[in-house]
Amino acid sequence: PTWGATTWIYTGEVFPIVVRAQAVGIASQTQNIASLILGQIFPIMFTAWSFNVFFFFTAINILLAIVIAFYPETRGVALEEIDELFDGKKVETAAEKA
Helix, strand or coil: CCCCCHHHHHHHHHCCCCCHHHHHHHHHHHHHHHHHHHHHHHHHHHHHHCCHHHHHHHHHHHHHHHHHHCCCCCCCCCHHHHHHHHHCCCCCCHHHHC
């Protein structure tokens, strides 16, 4: 179970340049830890719930799809404007300062 490249692509876009490297590192390690926990818990859940464990994970995926639907679209938005998109505050770029 994995989010694939989502951890690298999405977090690389949404965080400000000042903290981007640290944020991507934390996000990728959080994904690794979550995968480890899931890998350890799944056999126990499957033993207890049998096939119903798949309905549980289906429900989680549907819930996450609903949550993600409310995230702002970042396609076509310059990296400098991402802060403004998520915070609602105008961020002055270097070009605007000049």
